[in-house]
Amino acid sequence: MNLINKKVTHKRFGIGSIVEHNDSSIEIHFASENKKFVFPDVFGEHLKLHDKSVANSLEKIIQKKELERKEEEWKKEEEKKLQRKYQELRLGHEKLMKNHKLHPESQMVFWCDTEEQNSSFAEWKVFSGVIKSGNNQGKPNKPIRLHQNSAVLLTAIDSSMPEKDRRILGVYMVNEDFIGKLCENGYIPAHSEYRLQLTEQESDQMLFWKYYVNEKFPQKMTWNTGKYRYFENSWVAQILRDIVSLKSDPKERELAQQFFDHFCKMNQIIEQELPKPNGALMRI
Incomplete structure (x- = not known):
């Protein structure tokens, strides 16, 4: 104007x-x-x-x-x-x-079926399943041990293979604000930054039972039932350390190293004191 x-x-x-x-x-x-x-x-x-x-x-x-x-x-x-x-x-x-008192087994290992192998990485979350019996039958399981220091380990096994060949597909920290005891819908979302998906070749080298052991039956490798089980904090640290060694691409290796460092900090783990893997596969 x-x-x-x-x-x-x-x-x-x-x-x-x-x-x-x-x-x-x-x-x-x-x-x-x-x-x-x-x-x-x-x-x-x-x-x-x-x-x-x-x-x-x-x-x-x-x-x-x-x-x-x-x-x-x-x-x-x-x-x-x-x-x-x-x-x-x-x-x-x-x-x-x-x-929050740090639980020594506040990590989760998840059994992915064929469909979940795709959806878990596409959506970067898993569903803990529903309660099978009792007053809360049909309601989602609450992953009560999971907190902001927790990681979710994704595993799978081909139907034709023995349980000892279960492979690690990837791993992620839970979402920054996730608290398991407040989770009502059973979905466990991934952290915005700390998440890793392994290639098929890398996954073949990351066998789940190299790290996991049931001390009551140290040479037994059976999953039995359920979509998930809780996992020792130090075992996830061992897995992350081995993933860092596996990565050949500098950027992927750096991200894996940052993930490992963050996980150790959140779980009060000192890298130099971390023992070598001693799962059921290592005791045969």
Whole structure:
């Protein structure tokens, strides 16, 4: 809108003529001097345009700017509310973490069937299954031992192969805010960063029973029933350390190393004190 040379009347300085303006300021020549004002804020209460047609057009611009200002204020207020809510959640999680006693078996190993081998990596989550009997029959299992220090190990075995050949397909830390005892739907989502999927060649070298052992039956390799079982923290650390060694691509190796370092930190594991794998396969 061109306002140059348009006549105006100011509440204090009287009649003047617009000599310059832009999106944020306007300069007006009065009888004795030029004055600069904030544009378009000066119009309305302090300054009036003589040209009614231009005044109406300017009023629409002012109304639009006012709506934009209010919308911007509303967005800022909503953002503050979200920040406050997020802060409350973080404080709540920190309190839970502070009171959380680290369980030596707070990791999960999951048996993936053929369909789950695809969906687990496509969606980066697993389903813990449903309760088979009792008052809560049909409700999702709560992975109560899983916390923000927990990882989920994905494994599978071909139907034609013996259990001792069960392979590790991948591993992920649980989502940053995941707390198993609060999980109502049974789904265990992955961390946004710490997640690894092995190639078929890598998976062939990562046998599950190299790490896992039932101390009551140290040479026995049977899964029996259930979709998952809990797993020792140190065993997952051993697996992650071996995955780092497997990776030949520098970027993938770096990510695996970061995953390993993060896992050790979260589970209070000192790398130098981590023993070599001593699962059932190693005891044959």
